[in-house]
Amino acid sequence: MILQSPRRAGMVIAPTLCAILSLVTPTHAVTHLKRGDAAPVITLTGLDGSTVSPTTQDERPVVLLFGELYHERSVEAAQVLQRLTAESGMADLSPFCIMIVTQPSPAAELRQLARERRIQLPIVHDVDRRASTAYRVSVLPSVIVVDAQRRIVLASAGLFTRSADAFRSAILAAGGRFSPAGLDAALHPTSVPAVSDARSRAERLVILAGQLARSGMPELAQDKYREAMKADPSFAAPRIGLGRLALRRRDWVDAETHFQSVAALDEQAPEAILGLAAVELARGAAELPKAEQRIRGYLASHPADAEAYFLLGEVCDQSGRFQEAAASYRRAAELFEARCNGQK
Missing domain, CATH: 1.25.40.10 (Tetratricopeptide repeat domain)
Structure with missing residues (x-):
């Protein structure tokens, strides 16, 4: 419990809180999709005009971030994912993360906005909302984690209340590093009988x-x-x-x-x-x-x-x-x- 100076910190005190005892997931389901469901196959267009089929990546965990470049929470989610995928423990899993936007702006404008917001994830266009409809996305940001068998591991939406731990656990599970029981304990700690x-x-x-x-x-x-x-x-x-x-x-x-x-x-x-x-x-x-x-x-x-x-x-x-x-x-x-x- 380290007390910081009110004048130096601008706040008064900020005691160090207890160590994290469990991992948890965002509280809202993104759609009716649930863990174990088959991930809808989608084909989208990248900002460079290329065709991207994220759910057909060979043996790689896939992370789909549905958001918008002008939306602060979407940007925050993108930055969380960027930090996670840069962790040393993720190197051999090489998760494929993309940001899916529906904003009907020219590609050049979106690229510039991405640079300004320091978003390095590949960005694909979903102007006609085919992907958003397939995944029934109604809340931004929404994140879907898919495993190598193209099954849903995590579907979450809204504010990322415990984002880093939840996403990390889901990506590790998608890569075979987490057992189903371990993932359950990490994502839903309040649901266990104890x-x-x-x-x-x-x-x-x-x-x-x-x-x-x-x-x-x-x-x-x-x-x-x-x-x-x-x-x-x-x-x-x-x-x-x-x-x-x-x-x-x-x-x-x-x-x-x-x-x-x-x-x-x-x-x-x-x-x-x-x-x-x-x-x-x-x-x-x-x-x-x-x-x-x-x-x-x-x-x-x-x-x-x-x-x-x-x-x-x-x-x-x-x-x-x-x-x-x-x-x-x-x-x-x-x-x-x-x-x-x-x-x-």
Whole structure:
């Protein structure tokens, strides 16, 4: 949980969230197509005038991205796929990824737009929407992953809430690297019987919310944290997550409310104490003494907390006590280094 400077980060604090415990897939089915269905055979025209039949590629996983070059989420999906296919583990699979657009613009204009948006995927035209109709696409972006037997492995649509992990798992499965059972566990972790109780469901929703937040989708992350809070009102983690999101968008009132709710569950919770101190630090001026008192009180019983020393350094810095700030920053750095080295 590394706390970042509100002035340096422009946000207040952004603690490092828990490690990812599971892989998940976008929540919406792209069409009535489902895993195991035969992929419709399509023939399209590339921007260079060539004929492209993506679902007839020999022994290669195929990824079809239905989107538009002017559509931000489509561009985001294309960039996610570009990063994935560049990973070293994908080299021998050599997945064939294309972007299918219906925009009725001249090829030269589309090529220029692709360059501007830094899209390197091959782009094919579907002006008459034959491919979109065959795959019954109604939401952009939509992604279809097809295996070497030309069977659907993944069909997803809408915002890519957990895109990288979901697409990576599906491509690996299409290339024979993932077993069906393993893919099920990766794509649908909340559907297995072991997570039927409220706390387990809430924990998984918190993990998902963390992935969304790291993917730059704070609104969706917020929704998942709220779902988790509803599933288990006594679970502090979603309240902590909501507080941190509020800090990032500089909503001090909302952040304070969430951290106070954490304190109501456990007044000694470090996240509550340091979260409220971060709010007071962000407000500055008259709030700084309160923040300092809160942090020093916490350090009295937690003398090895690097984050607390870092926040104390920020308080001293804003108060003009630069030598004290430097000493606190040094202590924070020492504790961070000790943590990295596995020392106490």
